[in-house]
Amino acid sequence: MAISPPTGSRTRLAVLVAASVTLVVVGLRDMPVVRDVREGAASITDPVEGAVDTVTSPVRNAWHGITDYEDLREENARLRADAEEAEAAEVTASDAERQLADLSLVLDLPYASDLPEVVARVVSGPRSNFSHAVEIDKGSDAGIAVGMPVATGAGLAGRVTQVTASSATVDLITDPEFRVGVRLATTGDLGTARGQGRGDPLAVDSSISPRAQIAEGTGVVTSGVDRSAFPPGIPVGAVASTRQGSGGLALELVVDPLVDFDRLSYLTVLQWQPT
C-alpha cells in the first residue's frame, strides 16, 4: 500500500516541526525564558517526584537486586581490600596533604577543602539517555546557587546548573557539553577537560608537546586559573593514556574520573562562586 498522507497532515507536520526548530533555536541562545520554564517545572515536579519515588521504590529496589547483585558482591570484596590499604596509606596521605597545603599557601590560592559546603542527597539520576544531570534534595534555601562546583569525597562531580528553593540540578562532568580547566598535578601543565558521555573517560585538550611523556596515573586537578568556574585543587581524575590531539601539535590526555557516577548517593556542593 502506498504511503500518501493527506495534505492536512503534512501541514500539521510542517507547523510542528517549525515550532520544534524554533524551540531548539531559543534553547541554543540560552534565553532566560527557557531557564525560567525549566525551573518552574522543577518546582512543580520535584514534590510529585519525591512522593512517587517513595511509592515506587520497591519496584526499583527489586530491579537493582536482580541487576546489581554480582556487582555489589564484587564491590564488597574490593572495599574490604581497599580499607586495609587505606589504613597503610593514611600516614603517607597526611604528609601529602601537608605538602599540598604548603604549596597552595605559596601560590596564594584558596584551598578547596576550606570552602563552606552543603551536603545533599541525590534524589534522581539522569532522566533520559542523553541527559547527564542528577537532582539533589537541597536548593537555594540551603545556600546553593547556579554555577557552584559539586564534588564527592573522591573529587569533582559536576556543577549546579539549575536551582529551586528545595532542589538543584547538577550537570555531571561526563556531559559532552561540560568543560573544566585542569592542570596536571605533577608538572602543572594546563588543559581543558571535557566529558565524553556516561561511562567514558574525560578528554583533556592540552598544550603539552606531543613528545612529552606523561605517566599513566598522573593526577589531574582543577586549575583555578583566573576567572575559572572552579576553585583550584579539586581532584578530577587520573591520566589513563595519551594520544595526539587534532592537528598533531599537542597531546590529548584520556583521563579516568575519580568519581564513580554509577553510585552517586550524596554530593557536596562547594559554596564557591567565580570572581
Place this chain on the structure above:
Amino acid sequence: MSARRWSAARAALVLVVALILQMTVIADLRVAGAIGDLMLAVVVAAGLTGGADRGVTYGFVAGVLYDVVLDTPFGLSALTYALVGYAVGLAGSALVRTSGWWPVGVGVMAALVQATLYTSLGNLLGVAYPFGDLPAIALVMAAWCGLLVLPLIRVMWWVHGHSEPDRLEVLWR
C-alpha cells in the same frame, strides 16, 4: 463537557503520568547504562492508533514536556518525537490489518530511529553525544518500546475510543 474535550483531558493525563513514571521509575531501571523511553512509546501508540496527525501532535507535546524536565538541548525531543510520531502514523495507516504483532515491530523500529536521530541532530547542534553509546541506547529503547507499545495502544483506545475492530483488538481477545 464534549467528547473531544474529554479526550484532550485524558490525553493530557496520560502524558503527565507517563512523564512522572519516566522520571521516577523508568529512569532508574538501567540496563547496560541505558534506559527505556516511555514518552516515545506513548507517541508510537498514538501514531499507530490515530495516524500521522495524532502521531505528530503527541510527538510534539510529549517532546516539549520531556524537554522541560531535561537538561538536554531544548526542543530536540519535541522535534525528534514529532518526526517519529508522524512516520509511525504513516506506517500505521499503511500496514493496518496485515499482522497481529506488527505494532511491536513498528515500536522497535521507531525507537532505533529516534535514538539515531537524536544523537545525530545533537551532534549537528554541537553536543558531542558519543555515537559509541548509540547501540546500547537504541537497543534498550527498542526493547522497552516493543514491550510497552501493546498495553499503550489499549490506553490510547481509552483516551480516544476506537470505532471499528481491527487486528490490534484481536491481540486482546
